[in-house]
Amino acid sequence: MIPIAKPVIGEEEIAKVIEVLRSGIIVQGDRVAEFEKRFSTYIGSRHGIAVSNGTAALDIALKAIGVGEGDEVITTPFTFVATSNAILFQRSKPVFADIEEDTYNINPDDVMEKITPKTKAVVGVHLFGHPFDVRAILEICEDHKLMLIEDCAQAHGAEYNGKKVGSFGIGCFSFYATKNMTTSEGGMITCNDDDIAEKCRLLRSHGEVRKYEHVLLGHNMRMTNIQAALGLVQLEKLDWMNEKRRKKCRILREEHKC
Numbered sequence: 007m008i009p010i011a012k013p014v015i016g017e018e019e020i021a022k023v024i025e026v027l028r029s030g031i032i033v034q035g036d037r038v039a040e041f042e043k044r045f046s047t048y049i050g051s052r053h054g055i056a057v058s059n060g061t062a063a064l065d066i067a068l069k070a071i072g073v074g075e076g077d078e079v080i081t082t083p084f085t086f087v088a089t090s091n092a093i094l095f096q097r098s099k100p101v102f103a104d105i106e107e108d109t110y111n112i113n114p115d116d117v118m119e120k121i122t123p124k125t126k127a128v129v130g131v132h133l134f135g136h137p138f139d140v141r142a143i144l145e146i147c148e149d150h151k152l153m154l155i156e157d158c159a160q161a162h163g164a165e166y167n168g169k170k171v172g173s174f175g176i177g178c179f180s181f182y183a184t185k186n187m188t189t190s191e192g193g194m195i196t197c198n199d200d201d202i203a204e205k206c207r208l209l210r211s212h213g214e215v216r217k218y219e220h221v222l223l224g225h226n227m228r229m230t231n232i233q234a235a236l237g238l239v240q241l242e243k244l245d246w247m248n249e250k251r252r253k254k255c256r257i258l259r260e261e262h263k264c
């Protein structure tokens with residue numbers, strides 16, 4: 007059987023994971039902090055907040071921008087279920103805008119149609135590594151004072167007008183085993199706003215500001231040093247792995263004349 011997406015794990019990843027295991031510091035620690043720094047630098051965002059998976063990234067990002075009961079969030083129906091589930095977890099309503107015929111991504115004209123006084127945010131998805139129409143969606147968000155969340159779970163390294171996706175609004179990445187790069191399970195939030203970043207950090211770890219001082223209701227959605235060690239090596243390989251995917255895509259398209 008040919009696997010649809012086999013993770014590329016080499017001896018370097020194995021060595022780095024063993025290093026963490028030998029260190030004894032196997033929970034969130036210095037490897038996570040370094041991964042956050044390197045990943046956010048790669049994306050071109052001020053902050054990176056590593057979390058336990060991509061769904062957690064979406065959940066925390068929505069909470070951090072204040073989406074709650076009774077709010078509406080416009081998104082695309084053509085995505086993995088996690089995008090809408092994260093909205094439902096806030097007791098808010100996912101409102102589906104139609105998709106574009108050529109890219110299958112969220113259609114800005116229909117986003118406009120779906121705005122109501124209850125709309126709080128737009129969650130666009132850069133599906134299959136193809137960025138949605140960022141310029142048009144950003145313009146709508148700015149005009150209507152809506153927050154933009156970019157679901158980048160399938161688009162690590164994808165660019166829109168020369169900038170990496172995840173650097174425009176609040177980026178939510180997944181590092182699940184089938185993604186462009188992996189930490190086994192894992193996720194990352196990228197953003198440029200200091201306050202939102204701080205809120206995300208609190209939400210991922212029981213709202214803890216100092217040891218046993220908890221200022222808000224948070225989860226345990228932390229990433230471990232083991233996962234981050236894997237991520238640090240995978241990040242180094244990301245551009246190469248993306249190029250390999252493109253090459254295989256070119257071969258398949260030529261073979262099937264599509």
Ligand SMILES: Cc1ncc(COP(=O)(O)O)c(C=O)c1O
Pocket residue numbers: 059060061062085086088089131157159160180181182192193
């Ligand atoms: C578009 C999209 N959003 C969100 C997710 C959720 O990520 P995770 O599986 O890491 O929770 C995924 C991946 O499965 C995805 O493809």
